Amino acid sequence: MGSFDFIPWLWLALTLVVYFGARAVYSVFPRWWTSPMLVTWAVCSGALIGFHASYHEYVRGTNWLMVVLGPATVAFALPIYEQRELIRRNWRILTFGIVAGCLISILSAWVIAWALALTPAQEASLFPRSITMPFAVAASKNLGGIPELTALLVAFSGLFGASVGEALLNFLPLRTVFARGAMFGMGAHGLGVAKACQIGREEGAVAGVIMIFAGIMNVAGATVVMMWK
Amino acid sequence: MKQSLSLAYRSLKTAVESSRWLQMALLGVTWAVCQVVVDRTGLPLPGGVLGLFVLIAALLGGWISPSWIKRGANSLIDHLALFFIPAMVAFVSHPEFFGWLGVKFIVAVLVGTLSVMVGTALVVDLAFRFVRGMNQTLPVSSVKxxxxxxxxxxxxxxxxxxxxxxxxxxxxxxxxxxxxxxxxx
Missing domain, CATH: 1.20.5 (Single alpha-helices involved in coiled-coils or other helix-helix interfaces)
Known part of the structure; x- marks a missing residue:
């Protein structure tokens, strides 16, 4: 091979082409299994396995995508600023929902890890699964988890939560936008917020606010745990 | 002199407000500066979270206008899924996931997500009814x-x-x- 190693750039091109193609498909045919995240992940993983390529090669072309996670976290300032009235008026119930949701999430991770006999590192990767990705990966690192495993768990929690949420609404006696929004924002983060926006404007706003603050709270909690250890 | 300065300011403002790439670069600079501050001072926070707080403070304080970052921030949030793909694909280098452990994690995701969603929704709904009992007005869902x-x-x-x-x-x-x-x- 020549001096210029073009294989990593091919992986980047594949990722971008599949991602934007999948977005176009999703905009006319929105189903949980046409979700751009799922399709891009499946195609890229399938191609890596099929060509017996190494992940190292893949990540050399695509690691700048992960660097953008930092600025994307900063970008969440805008939705918080835009929802400041909603937050100011209802901070009590929002705080309550976030704290309750985080406790349930941590408690359930603990019980599941015990029931499935997971190792401590796997358990630490499971804790932040209910929060949005940039925060989850940061929290997982602090807790001594495996960030890649957390990324997968977060992604599939979002997919599953968003697709099952509508059915849950039929069975649960929920009267308020706060309960509906909290359900999607806490359980299914990003994809859940998108779903909540389809159900109602207020539901979407509540879900978005809860998702972001749950993320911040979990990172803060994970940092405290890290310093304590 | 003063006139040309104000002209420069206005053209900069127009450029930033119309370009999502400039706005994303602005968010990137905010993050990079905060990351350097975190690394230097040993603050126990990721740089992104510090940047988030700094930017909220700047918006609330009126130091910058939301129109300076609106397009860039919405684009970044819109394409968030793309930025996780490399982390998600990393599982191919962990052969232990193809098997019993993978099944365990599927169970963990299904049970965990269901319990978080149902638990959070019910607790918030109960709390809402309790709070409403204390004579507060909260919006009730428009969806019946x-x-x-x-x-x-x-x-x-x-x-x-x-x-x-x-x-x-x-x-x-x-x-x-x-x-x-x-x-x-």
Whole structure:
């Protein structure tokens, strides 16, 4: 091979082409299994396995995508600023929902890890699964988890939560936008917020606010745990 | 002199407000500066979270206008899924996931997500009823409760599903124009 190693750039091109193609498909045919995240992940993983390529090669072309996670976290300032009235008026119930949701999430991770006999590192990767990705990966690192495993768990929690949420609404006696929004924002983060926006404007706003603050709270909690250890 | 300065300021403002790439670069610079501050001072926070707080403070303080970052921030949030793909693909270098451990994690995701969603929703709903008892006004959902599915009657069930689907579609039109609306991750 020549001096210029073009294989990593091919992986980047594949990722971008599949991602934007999948977005176009999703905009006319929105189903949980046409979700751009799922399709891009499946195609890229399938191609890596099929060509017996190494992940190292893949990540050399695509690691700048992960660097953008930092600025994307900063970008969440805008939705918080835009929802400041909603937050100011209802901070009590929002705080309550976030704290309750985080406790349930941590408690359930603990019980599941015990029931499935997971190792401590796997358990630490499971804790932040209910929060949005940039925060989850940061929290997982602090807790001594495996960030890649957390990324997968977060992604599939979002997919599953968003697709099952509508059915849950039929069975649960929920009267308020706060309960509906909290359900999607806490359980299914990003994809859940998108779903909540389809159900109602207020539901979407509540879900978005809860998702972001749950993320911040979990990172803060994970940092405290890290310093304590 | 003063005139040319104000002209420069105005053209900069127009450039930033019209370009999502410049706005993303602005967010990137905010993050990079905060990351350096975190590394130097040993603050126990990721740089992104510090940047988030700094930017909220700047917006609330009126130091910068939301129109300076709006397009860039919405684009970044809109394409969040793309930025996780490399982390998600990393599982191919962990052969232990193809097997019993993978099944364990599927169970963990299903059980964990269901319990978080159901638990959070019920607790918040109970708390809301309690708070409303204390004479507070909170918005009640504009979507009317759908009630129980008529599972035993297939004909009725088909009508029911059709109705609730069209109700959802109507709701999705109303929800347009929200900043956090499409495929976050």
């Amino acid at each position: 409760p759908l009630g129980r599915l008529p599972v035993s009657n297939p004909q009725l069930l088909a009508v029911y599903v059709k109705q609730s689907r069209s109700a959802m579609r109507g709701a999705s039109f109303r929800a347009r124009g929200l900043s956090l609306e499409s495929g976050l991750e």
